[in-house]
Amino acid sequence: MKKFFKIFKIILTIVFTCYSIVIIYFIALSPKDKRFKFAEHYQGIYLSQTMFDILIWQYPTYSDAYFEKSVIFNKTGAYEKGSLLLDKAVEIDPKAHLGYRGWLVLRKLRSYDNALQDFDRLDSLTPTVADAPWGEGIDFLRGECYFGKKNYQKAIEMFNRNIQNQKEDWVDIQSFVYLGLCEYELGNFEKAISEFRRALNQYEHTPESYFGIARAYQKLGEIEKAKEYILKAEENISFKRDDVYNEYLNEIYLSEVLEFKQSLSE
Amino acid sequence: MSPYTIHAKFITIKPNIKLKNKLNLILFISFFLAASLTIWVYYQTTNRTGKIEFNKDIDDPEFVVCDEDRILQYYSVKTSYPGGKREIKKQFSKLISNLTFKDSGLITFRFVVNCNGDVGRFRVKMVNFQLKKNHFEDQKIKQIQKEIQKLKKWNPGKWRSESFDSYYVLNFKIENSKITDIF
Numbered sequence: 542m543k544k545f546f547k548i549f550k551i552i553l554t555i556v557f558t559c560y561s562i563v564i565i566y567f568i569a570l571s572p573k574d575k576r577f578k579f580a581e582h583y584q585g586i587y588l589s590q591t592m593f594d595i596l597i598w599q600y601p602t603y604s605d606a607y608f609e610k611s612v613i614f615n616k617t618g619a620y621e622k623g624s625l626l627l628d629k630a631v632e633i634d635p636k637a638h639l640g641y642r643g644w645l646v647l648r649k650l651r652s653y654d655n656a657l658q659d660f661d662r663l664d665s666l667t668p669t670v671a672d673a674p675w676g677e678g679i680d681f682l683r684g685e686c687y688f689g690k691k692n693y694q695k696a697i698e699m700f701n702r703n704i705q706n707q708k709e710d711w712v713d714i715q716s717f718v719y720l721g722l723c724e725y726e727l728g729n730f731e732k733a734i735s736e737f738r739r740a741l742n743q744y745e746h747t748p749e750s751y752f753g754i755a756r757a758y759q760k761l762g763e764i765e766k767a768k769e770y771i772l773k774a775e776e777n778i779s780f781k782r783d784d785v786y787n788e789y790l791n792e793i794y795l796s797e798v799l800e801f802k803q804s805l806s807e
Numbered sequence: 808m809s810p811y812t813i814h815a816k817f818i819t820i821k822p823n824i825k826l827k828n829k830l831n832l833i834l835f836i837s838f839f840l841a842a843s844l845t846i847w848v849y850y851q852t853t854n855r856t857g858k859i860e861f862n863k864d865i866d867d868p869e870f871v872v873c874d875e876d877r878i879l880q881y882y883s884v885k886t887s888y889p890g891g892k893r894e895i896k897k898q899f900s901k902l903i904s905n906l907t908f909k910d911s912g913l914i915t916f917r918f919v920v921n922c923n924g925d926v927g928r929f930r931v932k933m934v935n936f937q938l939k940k941n942h943f944e945d946q947k948i949k950q951i952q953k954e955i956q957k958l959k960k961w962n963p964g965k966w967r968s969e970s971f972d973s974y975y976v977l978n979f980k981i982e983n984s985k986i987t988d989i990f
Contacts, residue, residue, distance in 0.1 A: 550834050557837035564844045585880075588851035616880065617857035618915040618976040624938035650913060651980060651988055652936050785882045788892040788990050796890050 569595050577605065585613045604633035608641065615645060616786075631659075639663040640674025644682060648787050653686040660686070671706055678703045681716055689790055693723040714740040715782060715791065718749045721757075722791055730757040746780035748773075752793050755801065764805060771802045857974065859919060859928045870927025872919060872972040879973045884964025886920050886973040895958065895977070896989050902954050903986045912941040914948065914979040916955060922970040924961040943981070951979060 568576070568588075573596060580592040593610035596603055608630035614623030627645070630638040643659030646652045660683050663672055672679040684699035700716045700723070707713075717740035724733035734757045737750040751774035758767035778795045858878070872878060881887075888895050896903075912935040919928045929952050935941040955977065964973035980988040 547830065550830055554830070554834045554837045557834070557841040561837065561840045561844055564848065583852075585855045585857070586852055587854045587856065588848065590856055591851055613856045616882070616976075617974065618917045618932055618978070619857065620913065620915065620934050620938050621932070621940050624934075650938075650978070651990060655936065785885055792891075794891050794893045797893060 568592060569599075573600060573603070577609070581609050584609075585616075589613075602633050604630040604637060607633070608638050615649060620650065635662070636666050639666070640672055640679070644675040644677070647682060647686055647689075651689060651790075653689040657683060657686045678707055678713070680706060681713060684716070684719055685790055688719055688723065691726070693726045697723045709739075710743070714743045714747060715749070717743070718747065718753065718782075718791060721750065721753045725753060725757055725760075730760045733757045746777045748775075748777040748781045748798070749791060749793055751777060752798055752801070755805075759801075759805065768802075768805050771798060771805060774798050775802065857917070859917065859930055859974065861928065866928050870919075870925060871921065872928075873922035873970075874972060877971065878919060879964055879971050881920070881964060881973050881975045884966050884971050884973050885962075886964040886975050887962045888958055889960065889962060892990055898958060899954055899986070899989055902950065903989075906947060906950060906986060907984045908943055908947060908981045908986075909984065910935070910941060910943060911981050911983070912936055912943075914943055914951065914981060916952065916977045916979070918955070918975055918977075919972055920961045920963055920975050921972045922963045924959075924963045926956060926958065926961060926975075929955070 568591075576592050576596060580589040580596070583589045590610060590613070593606045596606040597610070600606070607626045611623040611626035611630070614620070614626070627638065627642050631642055639659045640663050643656045643663065646659065647656035660672075660674070660679050663674070664679060674682060680699045680703035684696045684703060687693070687696035687699055697720060700720050703716050704712045717736055721733045721737035721740070724730075724736055734754050737747075737753040737757070740747045740750040751770045755767045755770035755774060758764070758770060774793075775795070775798050778793075778798060781793055782789055783792055890897075912933060915932045915934075917930050917932070918926050920926055931948055931952070933941045933943050933948075961975075963970040965971070978988075978990050979986050980990070
């Protein structure tokens with residue numbers, strides 16, 4: 542019986558020890574890419590942040606770990622904490638992280654000058670590369686920055702450059718929408734209509750373009766045409782540009798389409 | 808029993824006691840380590856960054872969440888205000904024109920939209936445009952919070968037609984002493 546207990550105790554000791562070793566190995570000693578992927582996948586839970594902390598401690602120049610750890614802070618509005626980490630990632634590897642920081646500052650914080658600084662710096666570091674921070678053309682994003690700053694001439698320059706670089710048939714149609722909006726703001730209503738039409742030539746379900754054309758026709762005094770296009774905007778509103786994280790600068794709403802439609806009938 | 812026999816017994820029994828004690832000690836240490844790690848991993852996997860817990864000193868006790876253990880992020884379950892950010896800006900138009908500030912930066916409100924579309928548990932963070940900690944007057948912050956509380960009947964976060972509690976983030980951009988944007 543004594544022998545049995547002794548063997549039982551030894552087995553338990555081995556099981557407990559192996560269990561602990563597996564956990565410690567998984568969290569602190571397994572290949573860093575595997576740990577990074579796990580922590581990235583489970584973004585937001587404490588374990589994920591702890592694993593990034595361990596990675597940063599073990600590899601102080603692992604810029605992706607700083608960057609990825611910052612994401613949940615920025616998503617939850619803790620921008621001070623997020624920026625400290627993201628700034629460190631940029632400091633270590635500016636080419637890899639400047640674009641994301643610019644994109645974040647533009648889309649999440651609407652801090653246009655800071656975003657432009659990052660995009661310009663990234664561009665200067667990669668003169669031969671057409672940068673695409675977070676998958677969007679750098680000139681498109683710069684155009685959005687200038688649009689946000691209400692510098693419409695400069696925004697037009699950037700959106701046109703984006704179209705030239707990415708070619709008319711391949712470019713994000715929102716470049717044309719923004720061009721239309723800029724021309725509208727500058728009072729060039731006919732030019733605005735032609736720019737909005739360029740978006741419709743690529744994709745007929747672009748409510749931003751229909752709405753823009755309706756507003757331009759109203760300014761030109763062509764109310765019947767305005768009515769025709771506002772109906773199309775209403776019909777296509779379900780195709781509008783939106784994002785679950787943030788409101789876009791050129792986002793339109795059904796309520797404003799209906800309000801405009803109402804104003805045309807008065 | 809000769810003195811030699813007694814001596815021999817000591818020799819044979821003593822190591823057994825030592826071995827038994829050692830085994831118990833190692834078993835205890837391995838169990839303690841495994842148990843501690845399990846508790847730690849449980850804590851690490853059941854808590855999330857940005858969790859807002861009820862604080863009786865600042866939170867309205869009448870505001871209740873439907874599931875304390877499952878408050879999701881707005882972007883996971885598409886929490887929204889009817890009419891979107893445009894409608895929120897409209898509701899804030901009076902405050903936007905009346906409220907003035909001494910400093911510039913961002914005021915970020917994070918709060919819970921419960922599964923019934925009510926809001927509560929407000930937390931606020933303030934930064935300047937360099938994203939360093941900033942401070943705006945408490946009274947102004949309270950005014951903004953009161954205005955957010957007036958926004959009724961939110962669209963709670965949904966997943967497969969089930970409503971969930973969720974966190975929402977609302978930023979107020981302060982430039983040239985005024986609120987210039989809400990997003």
